Amino acid sequence: MENLLEFFSFADPNIRYVTLGSVLLCSSAAIVGCFIFLKKKALVGDAVAHSVLPGVCLAFIIAENKNPVLLVAGAFLTGWISLVAIDYITAKSKIKEDTAIGLILSVFFGIGILMLTWIQGSGIAAQSGLDHFLFGKAASLIGQDLIVFGTVSIILLAVVFLLFKELTLISFDGAFAQSIGFPVRGLELILTTLTVLAVVTGIQAIGVVLMAAILVTPAAAAKFWTDKLKVMIILAACFGAVSGVTGAYISYIAPSMPTGPWIVMIISIIALVSFFFAPKKGIVNRLIEKRRIQNQITEENILKLLFNIGEADEDYFKARTIKDIIQRRPFHVSVLKSGLSRLKNQGFLEKENGYWKFTEAGKTKGQRMVKLHRLWELYLTEYLKIAPDHVHEDAETIEHIITPELEKRLEEKLQYPKLDPHKSEIPYNN
Numbered sequence: 001m002e003n004l005l006e007f008f009s010f011a012d013p014n015i016r017y018v019t020l021g022s023v024l025l026c027s028s029a030a031i032v033g034c035f036i037f038l039k040k041k042a043l044v045g046d047a048v049a050h051s052v053l054p055g056v057c058l059a060f061i062i063a064e065n066k067n068p069v070l071l072v073a074g075a076f077l078t079g080w081i082s083l084v085a086i087d088y089i090t091a092k093s094k095i096k097e098d099t100a101i102g103l104i105l106s107v108f109f110g111i112g113i114l115m116l117t118w119i120q121g122s123g124i125a126a127q128s129g130l131d132h133f134l135f136g137k138a139a140s141l142i143g144q145d146l147i148v149f150g151t152v153s154i155i156l157l158a159v160v161f162l163l164f165k166e167l168t169l170i171s172f173d174g175a176f177a178q179s180i181g182f183p184v185r186g187l188e189l190i191l192t193t194l195t196v197l198a199v200v201t202g203i204q205a206i207g208v209v210l211m212a213a214i215l216v217t218p219a220a221a222a223k224f225w226t227d228k229l230k231v232m233i234i235l236a237a238c239f240g241a242v243s244g245v246t247g248a249y250i251s252y253i254a255p256s257m258p259t260g261p262w263i264v265m266i267i268s269i270i271a272l273v274s275f276f277f278a279p280k281k282g283i284v285n286r287l288i289e290k291r292r293i294q295n296q297i298t299e300e301n302i303l304k305l306l307f308n309i310g311e312a313d314e315d316y317f318k319a320r321t322i323k324d325i326i327q328r329r330p331f332h333v334s335v336l337k338s339g340l341s342r343l344k345n346q347g348f349l350e351k352e353n354g355y356w357k358f359t360e361a362g363k364t365k366g367q368r369m370v371k372l373h374r375l376w377e378l379y380l381t382e383y384l385k386i387a388p389d390h391v392h393e394d395a396e397t398i399e400h401i402i403t404p405e406l407e408k409r410l411e412e413k414l415q416y417p418k419l420d421p422h423k424s425e426i427p428y429n430n
Helices: 002-009 013-038 042-051 053-063 068-092 097-120 143-162 164-172 174-179 184-202 211-223 229-253 259-277 283-313 322-328 333-345 360-383 392-398 404-413
Strands: 349-352 355-358
Touching: 002 229, 013 042, 013 143, 013 164, 013 184, 013 211, 013 229, 013 259, 042 053, 042 068, 042 097, 042 184, 042 211, 053 068, 053 097, 068 097, 068 143, 068 184, 143 164, 143 184, 164 174, 164 184, 174 184, 184 211, 211 229, 211 259, 229 259, 259 283, 283 322, 283 333, 283 355, 283 360, 322 333, 333 349, 355 360, 360 392, 360 404
Parallel strands: none
Antiparallel strands: 349 355
16 A cells, blocks of 8 residues: 555656556557557557667667657657558568568568667667667666657647548548548558657557557557547547556566556557457457347247147147247257246246246247247248249248338238148237
8 A cells, every 4th residue: 555655646657657658658659549440450550569679779779868858769760660661561472460460570670680680789888778779678767758758648648639531531441431532542651650650659658569569459449448439539549557556566566566557458458358348349248249149039939839839729828838849949958947947937828737838928929939930931022023932941040130110110011911832820819
């Protein structure tokens, strides 16, 4: 608790620099990453992150000091050239984009490693700490770095705000944007520039190896929570900020723990929680929804089958055994028993001495399912000219998703028919 209070008091200037710097770079990268993610160019961030290293080394060789403005400028130059090279190779050759990304990434990163090795053996006095650009070292951030990060973040936010509509359109449908006269090529160059800026602001704290995760992971996590781009951007920025603060705090209470990798760990945990537990798109929720739909289909099939049996016997409310039901349709016994129990709890069936029979509500629902099945079979034969012996399987699926509105339209379009293609009566509610 003492460490917690001391950290969040931000009395120590070093804590302020590291925390604010981490928040700025993670949030700004996450905002730009949303557009990269939607354009399905997640690997572009990885290419840029690895391509900035030769620029950093080149700027250091020229200046012979670690001036953050010059290092960012050098990183921006080679990062921007790498993206332009990827676009050029993809457009002018038969090489696909993923291959071009791998080619540029490896070439630029290899050149960067060679330059870094040469610098380390050159004897230049200010070279100490330059290798932190590989894996990052947020603890080395100073006030001057924070000014650079803040300036770049403001530029990123301003451009995204001013060109939000245009960037949104090219992220979702570049062909449509071009057809209505948008300068798509110019907008893509702007997005490329924003991507490079977002990456170069984070290389000192996160490193070139891990920076791609900060660019893409918050956007991927946010996408699981919403379908609205504005909300997605806000969530991604918040996820980035939380990971930045948490990573800085862990690094503070455990000095041997590097900030950059922990930022990536935290955002990865947030992403995993989003993937599994997001309310609508999360894996757990989708499994629950899938199970609910499967149960619904089973219940409706049971009610439909009981109605068909009653129709054949001319007694809808006669009690039936599980054996009677399985003889007409091969349900798995455990699935059938659980379905019957749920229908009993819902008030559609009654159970007496091991026998099952309709309630009035159950008979009405079973009758509706039979009617939908037969109406759809007739529609397929009347309007799509499908043979009567080929429509059953399709009707078995569609009957479960026909809404009352569609049911009414089917009845009106078919003019309330009395018989289905197999000459079975279509039961209507009196």
